[in-house]
Amino acid sequence: MQEEIIAASSLCVRLNNQTILDNVNFNVAKGEIFALLGGNGAGKSTTLKTLLGIVPPSEGSAAVMNKSVKTDIDFIRSKVAYLPESVMLYGHLTGVENIEYFLSLADITCSESDIERALVRVALQEKAWRQPMSNYSKGMRQKAAIALALLRDAPILFLDEPTSGLDPNAIDEFNQLIATLAAEGTTVFMVTHDVYGACQIAHRIGLLDHGKVVGMFERGDQSHINTEEVHSAFSKRNKR
């Protein structure tokens, strides 16, 4: 078996007497792209937040690189680049300045040309690079945040709806980028509603519903996961 990077076992999360995650189990291997699919309020973002130590597990365990979120959260955070659900950076700073600031928080010094290269990779138009981010559109903000996550140069990516707000071209480019990174050994854990996109790039898809993992789909020998199969499982759940 391949090196296990992310593991949740019997993971339960309760907030305000409400069960948000209910006995969740999964493993993600090194270099794997794992997508967590589910409807609104299924508990996808909560899963990511639990793995990042933002939300504490009530029962069971969550671990990244064999370190528990309860005991080694600083280590875990140093290995993970996180793209939050709704990206908000500092409006009064430019895209480049924001990226510089957040990188220096993580103790990473990047040359300006590195940052520019990353911004080219995520296809953020050049004239926006040095504008205050308060002038950015949602998609532009998303691109800047993706560039930031890439520049973290972390072995693990946690992406919460990374393609939301991106135009179709940008989504294609993004998917290619993720595939390349995974091929280079980066482990990707992403959360999405986008059944089609997930099926295109993910090696495995977990279907989450009301805090429970209700299905697991694998690519196997195929070039991608069967979209129809996932789609019907997904819509069946969501119709209930």
Next chain:
Amino acid sequence: MSLFSNLHRETKFLAKQRNLQLLFATIFVLSCFAVWSGISETTSQITTIERLIEKDTIDREGVLAKQSDYGSAAYYSFHLTYSSPSNMAFAAIGQRDIYPWKHRIRMLAIEGQIYETDADNPELSFLGRFDFAFLVSVLLPLFVILLLHDIRSVEREAGRYDLLVTTSKRQQRLWFSRAIVMCSALSIALILPFIAGALYTQASLATTGLMLLVVLGHITIWMTLTLTFTASKAAVKQSSAKIASMLLAVWLAVAVLVPVISNIAIEKMVTSPKGGDILLTQREAVNDAWDLPYSATWDEFLSTHPQWKNGIDMGPTFEWKWYYAFQQVGDQKASKLSNAYREATLKKDKLASHFAWLSPPMLTQRLMSSIAQTDTYAAMRYEQNIRNYHKELREFYYPLFFTENTFNLDKMSELPKFSDHKEKSKG
């Protein structure tokens, strides 16, 4: 990551926040104004004193030239006493606003002259003058609260919190270094005008250093308090506005309520004679003396001045020595009240110093006026200076009243001169 690189990063970050720069500029202007207002007050006090000193000698020489006996020379000549502000007084005018700092006194009974202008009611002047001490003790906490209350919550409300804490190597350091950088900028905005003022008034390095320590100490107290509160469970789910109002309540309690309530409590706890009572007691003693037999005055006088027992025989007419003896007796009669007054004042001050432990602003204000020598002790020292000087005057005149009789103007050049003893230890 070292704390230094954290501070460097946050300094760069702060440098790009226009609204905060505007706030610091406003605080700088306020501080300039406070320092300027303190300096203009102390300068005007010094000018007044200098003018009075000049006038004092001229007036007295004019009066003395017209006299033909020592008794009327003593009666008609005034002597200026004063307490000049220390070089640091501009930063904390303190009790100089409440207690008088100049008196023109005569050889008459002294207690009444001291308490003629009774101290103003200190409660009314609680908020006091807008000087540097007021800025530091009362307003500074508000600036710290303004800067730091939303240090976390603003990030939560803007949706950046999770990204910040998961990206930051050590999140406590992030908040701490942010707070340090903001409070440093605040300190600089406050302190620069003060240092300029201290250089201008040539205050000593030691007192300037002590003042700076107090300012930084007070900032540290409020920074710690605010940071601890924003990190607490109670604040985690609150909005910035809610956190601000909770911290403002704390400020209101310690900066306004504690001083006002402790003032009221102290007035209740310590009974003090009024300055007016002292004046009245002494005046009555003096007025009654005219109608009493000479022996009543002499008995009282000799009980404290036995050395003049051979000089008390009286002629058929009015004699100055008897007049000044009953002035002295008036002081002796008032001395119990005046001692009680002083003791009560010091006791009140002592109690206030205990209450000040409940209120960092009060403590700060007290420390600053103590360093600037504008506290109650300084006011008491000045009163004592007046008494000592009056004693010197009496010691000069008594031999003239009781033994010699022919007036010699040259002798008057030996009149003791008042000196402001603070001069030596001037800060």
